[in-house]
Amino acid sequence: MSFKNLDTLYRQVIMDHYKNPRNKGVIEDSDLSINMNNPTCGDRIQLSLKIEDGIVVDAKHEGEGCSISMSSASMMTQAIIGKKVEEALELAKIFSEMMLGKEIDSDLDLGDIEALSGVCKFPARIKCATLAWKAMEKGIREAK
Amino acid sequence: MNIKEIRSYFPILDQEVNGQPLVYLDSAATSQKPVQVIEALNKYYREYNSNVHRGVHTLGTRATDGYEGAREKVRKFINAKSTKEIIFTKGTTESINTVASSYGRANVKEGDEIVITYMEHHSNIIPWQQVAIHTGATLKYIPLQEDGTISLDDVKKTITKNTKIVAVTLVSNVLGVVNPVKEIAKIAHENGAVIVVDGAQGVPHLKVDVQDLDCDFLAFSGHKMCGPTGIGVLYGKKSLLENMEPVQFGGEMIDFVNLYDSTWKELPWKFEGGTPIIAGAIGLGAAIDFLEEIGLDAIAEHEHKLAAYALEKMKDINGMTIYGPHDPSKRAGLVTFNLDDVHPHDVATVLDAEGIAVRAGHHCAQPLMKWLKASATARASFYLYNNEEDIDKLVEGLIKTKEYFSDVF
Numbered sequence: 001m002s003f004k005n006l007d008t009l010y011r012q013v014i015m016d017h018y019k020n021p022r023n024k025g026v027i028e029d030s031d032l033s034i035n036m037n038n039p040t041c042g043d044r045i046q047l048s049l050k051i052e053d054g055i056v057v058d059a060k061h062e063g064e065g066c067s068i069s070m071s072s073a074s075m076m077t078q079a080i081i082g083k084k085v086e087e088a089l090e091l092a093k094i095f096s097e098m099m100l101g102k103e104i105d106s107d108l109d110l111g112d113i114e115a116l117s118g119v120c121k122f123p124a125r126i127k128c129a130t131l132a133w134k135a136m137e138k139g140i141r142e143a144k
Numbered sequence: 145m146n147i148k149e150i151r152s153y154f155p156i157l158d159q160e161v162n163g164q165p166l167v168y169l170d171s172a173a174t175s176q177k178p179v180q181v182i183e184a185l186n187k188y189y190r191e192y193n194s195n196v197h198r199g200v201h202t203l204g205t206r207a208t209d210g211y212e213g214a215r216e217k218v219r220k221f222i223n224a225k226s227t228k229e230i231i232f233t234k235g236t237t238e239s240i241n242t243v244a245s246s247y248g249r250a251n252v253k254e255g256d257e258i259v260i261t262y263m264e265h266h267s268n269i270i271p272w273q274q275v276a277i278h279t280g281a282t283l284k285y286i287p288l289q290e291d292g293t294i295s296l297d298d299v300k301k302t303i304t305k306n307t308k309i310v311a312v313t314l315v316s317n318v319l320g321v322v323n324p325v326k327e328i329a330k331i332a333h334e335n336g337a338v339i340v341v342d343g344a345q346g347v348p349h350l351k352v353d354v355q356d357l358d359c360d361f362l363a364f365s366g367h368k369m370c371g372p373t374g375i376g377v378l379y380g381k382k383s384l385l386e387n388m389e390p391v392q393f394g395g396e397m398i399d400f401v402n403l404y405d406s407t408w409k410e411l412p413w414k415f416e417g418g419t420p421i422i423a424g425a426i427g428l429g430a431a432i433d434f435l436e437e438i439g440l441d442a443i444a445e446h447e448h449k450l451a452a453y454a455l456e457k458m459k460d461i462n463g464m465t466i467y468g469p470h471d472p473s474k475r476a477g478l479v480t481f482n483l484d485d486v487h488p489h490d491v492a493t494v495l496d497a498e499g500i501a502v503r504a505g506h507h508c509a510q511p512l513m514k515w516l517k518a519s520a521t522a523r524a525s526f527y528l529y530n531n532e533e534d535i536d537k538l539v540e541g542l543i544k545t546k547e548y549f550s551d552v553f
Contacts, residue, residue, distance in 0.1 A: 005162070006497050006548065010490075041489060042506040042513065042520040064519045066489035124496075128489060 008118035009125070010067065017071035017112065022078045025060045034139035038131055043069045047077075047135040051143075056080045056088055061132060068125050072116055073132035079111045085140050092137045099126045145442050147531045153178040153434075154529050164499030167534045172317050172345060172478050172525030173503050174367045177431075181370055184430035188423050196422055197396065197413070211422050214429030215412070218377055221432045222362065223353040228382050228411035232425050235376035236344040237267040239363030240311070242378055242415060243340050244271035246388040247361075248309060254280030257307040259337070261286040261294055261323075262515050263316040266508040268342040272311055281308070288515060291469040292319040299328050307337040314346030318507050318516075318523065319468030320451065320475040322346070329358045338384065344368055348527070349447055349476055351440040354379055366424060371431035375424030378415070385411050392417035435528075443528045447477030450526045454479050454535045461542055467516055478525035480507070483542065486549045488522035494545040500538055 026033075030048035037044040043065030050058035059077035063070070076095075080088040087108060094106055095113060101120040104110070119129045151157055154176045159166050168176060188210060194203035196211045215227045224230060233239045248271070252258065258272045262285050276283040286294050286302045303310060310332040315322050325341055332339040338360040343352060347362070348369030354362055361384070366375035380388075390397055390408055397417040399407040408414035435443065452472035458464055463484030469475055483491055492504035503523045506513045513519065524538055 006494060009493065010548075040505060042510075043489075044519065066487035066520075068489070122493060125489070125493060 005121070009122050011115045011118065013112050013115040014067065014071045017074040018067040021061075021070060021074040023058075023060045023074065023081070024062065026062050027058055027060050030058075030060075032139040032143055034135045036131060036135040036138065038065075038069070038127055040127070041065075043128060043131055045069070045073055045132055045135050047073070047132065047139060049136070049139060051085060054084055054086075056083055056085060059136075065131070066125075066128050068116070068119060068128040069131050072129045075112045075116065076132045076136060079109075079113055080136065083108075085144075089137060089140060092133045095133050096130060099130060145438065145446050145528070147446075147529070150438065151529050151531075153180065155179060155182075157529060161499040161501070162497050164497075167498075167500040167537050169524040169526065169530065169534060169538060170501045170503050171527035171530075172368070172523065174373065175348065175370050175527050176529065177372070177427075178370055178434050180434045181372065181427050181430045185372060185423055185427045188426050193423075195419055207422055210426045210429075211420065214425040214432075217429040217432045221436065222347070222377075222379060223355050224379055225355065226382060229379055229385065231378040231380070231385075231412045231415045232421055233363075233376045233378050234374050234421065234424075235365040235367070236342060236363045237376075239361075239376050239378035240267055240340065240342065241271050242391050243361050243363070243380070244275050245391045247338070247384065248272070248275035249278065250389065252276075252279045252281045252308045255306065256281040257284050257304060258282070259284045259286060259303050259307050259310045259332075261312055262288045263292065263294075263319055263321065263509070263512050264311070264313055265317055265342065265344065266510070267344075268311050268313060268340075269511065272309070275309075285511075286312075291471075291474075292316070292467065293321050293469055293474060294323060296324065296327055296331070299331050303331050303335050303337060305335055307332070307335050309340060310337050311340040311342070313342040313344075314352070315349065315476045316468070316512075317345045317478070318480050318509050318512055318521070320478045320480070321468055322350070322474065322476055325359065326357050329360075333358070345476065345478075348435075349440075350444040360384055366428040366431065369428075369431055370434055371428035372424050375421045375428045377428075382411065385415070388415075390414050390417065394418050396420065438528060446528060447526050448472065448475075450530055450532070450535060451475050451477045451479065453532055454524065454526070454538070457535060457539045458542070461539065461546070463546065464542075467518070467521060477527070478523060480521050480523040482518060482521050483546060486545060488520045490549065491522045491542070491545055494548055495538070495541045498537070498541045498544070500541050502538070 027048040031051045032049040034047045045063035061073040192206040194207040196208040329339045340361040341359045343364035347364040362379040367373040394417045465482045467480045488504035
């Protein structure tokens with residue numbers, strides 16, 4: 001059996017975020033709290049954001065799901081903390097393009113996110129990876 | 145049963161997926177189709193495609209004969225008294241919705257009860273929630289035992305004289321439990337209620353006799369029993385169907401149309417508005433011929449052996465949780481499970497890389513998932529074309545999945 005293909009999906013950094021999620025939890029005095037689920041598979045995320053002067057000063061996630069959805073939530077919160085809300089939305093756009101297999105050309109710091117680029121080769125798992133990002137986009141757009 | 149010969153009738157099984165021979169273990173979601181069914185569809189579209197019950201031309205007559213001939217095959221298959229009791233629908237969901245929208249809305253009122261179980265598929269929950277919401281009736285759940293089965297004591301406690309409808313699945317799509325539907329029907333009738341049986345996971349796998357079960361309604365889907373998608377059946381006792389209003393109005397189902405009102409055709413056509421699912425019904429008829437030639441009892445026995453074999457092999461895998469009764473005699477041919485520390489999606493992805501198709505998710509049974517305290521599970525389901533080798537590969541794949549995830553951690 002060859003796990004070569006699987007290794008493009010389950011990279012070390014993804015597994016690290018899955019096992020040791022960053023920014024796990026709920027912000028008690030959050031400005032935005034978004035619940036989102038993937039009704040076809042049962043994945044669930046609660047994302048809370050603290051925004052000051054148009055900057056995401058804190059982000060936490062809580063929920064349950066597979067390695068891809070949970071690591072993506074961890075990486076997403078890590079990537080948007082300290083960014084302007086517009087930049088966070090821009091990252092979400094970049095992320096969905098990445099899921100379509102497009103080349104990414106951006107000045108923004110992508111952090112660990114690029115590790116998820118292999119997901120585009122597993123179409124059934126794209127929804128897992130985008131859940132946290134959709135929650136973030138929805139929350140910020142509704143708050144605007 | 146000659147599994148090698150049976151497998152040869154399913155061309156889809158003869159292929160590689162991700163460089164490995166396909167091991168299809170997702171028949172509870174949809175079964176594969178034998179050449180006999182594929183050819184019946186092909187023949188219909190190539191040779192006698194035409195609309196039914198209208199026109200006098202030769203093709204129209206052939207199509208009508210094919211469509212109504214399929215209805216007779218279904219009648220015989222479930223031992224209904226009359227073809228008037230066999231309504232073609234697009235599947236189990238539509239069948240149950242027809243009963244809920246027609247019989248349910250007309251016969252359930254405020255203060256009445258509708259009784260279902262914790263193990264129902266969403267398609268046998270939500271239609272009844274809707275009836276309860278619209279009529280003010282109460283929806284009650286028969287609880288589950290520790291092993292996922294239901295006890296007749298609980299059935300007797302839950303069904304009361306206020307119960308108008310009892311809706312229960314014959315076989316659980318998650319737990320594999322086979323419910324004592326005949327006994328439940330008796331209790332329902334003693335209390336003056338009707339019983340609606342979700343046969344989606346039962347009818348394809350074990351011999352169902354509606355007169356023996358004495359069920360009032362039975363719903364099932366063609367695509368889970370070697371037939372095409374888009375065709376299903378609603379069986380109902382004639383005395384009940386005769387007093388029910390149609391839920392879809394239009395062509396096909398009318399007798400006389402006046403300017404301001406109309407009258408309906410007789411059973412079963414008053415429930416089949418619009419051009420019916422002709423090819424689907426003919427394909428389902430071919431699937432029934434195929435299954436009957438092998439024999440439902442032989443199929444049930446084969447699946448039973450596979451389930452027992454799978455349970456035996458899988459329980460030895462370290463960190464394995466198997467849901468539902470561990471006693472194979474209480475089960476149909478599917479095993480729902482979780483591996484410690486590996487999410488079912490990840491299990492399904494790793495197995496897929498090995499060419500093994502299993503289902504991962506909540507299986508359209510969210511209340512049951514809550515009862516199991518699992519947000520998602522993986523499920524391997526078997527049918528007549530599966531063999532022990534498929535299960536060996538599954539077990540091998542699961543062991544490798546565990547190794548892979550302990551390596552990356």
